[in-house]
Amino acid sequence: MAKIEVQSEITGTVWQIKVSPGDRVEAGDTLIVIESMKMEIPVIAEDGGVVKEILVKPTEPVAENQVVAILEG
Numbered sequence: 020m021a022k023i024e025v026q027s028e029i030t031g032t033v034w035q036i037k038v039s040p041g042d043r044v045e046a047g048d049t050l051i052v053i054e055s056m057k058m059e060i061p062v063i064a065e066d067g068g069v070v071k072e073i074l075v076k077p078t079e080p081v082a083e084n085q086v087v088a089i090l091e092g
Contacts, residue, residue: 021092022071023090023092025086025089025090026085027053027062027082027087029055029083030083031053031054031056033054033077033080036052038070038073039073040072043069045064046065046066046067047063047064049061049063050062050073051073051087066092068090070088071091073088074086
């Protein structure tokens with residue numbers, strides 16, 4: 020099984036976490052929503068797999084290219 024690191028494309032604040040560890044996701048599914056400059060930007064799974072770990076919490080700041088979740092595909 021391959022470890023897939025999912026990164027935030029923008030700097031902002033975690034607004035919503037849509038998945039939990041153990042959830043199966045498909046490519047294109049929204050994992051986390053980041054709020055940046057009053058816009059909600061989804062963090063999307065590029066590949067399908069099982070959510071192994073969520074590395075952020077709601078209201079926590081995130082940086083561009085920060086790993087926010089780990090999938091196993």
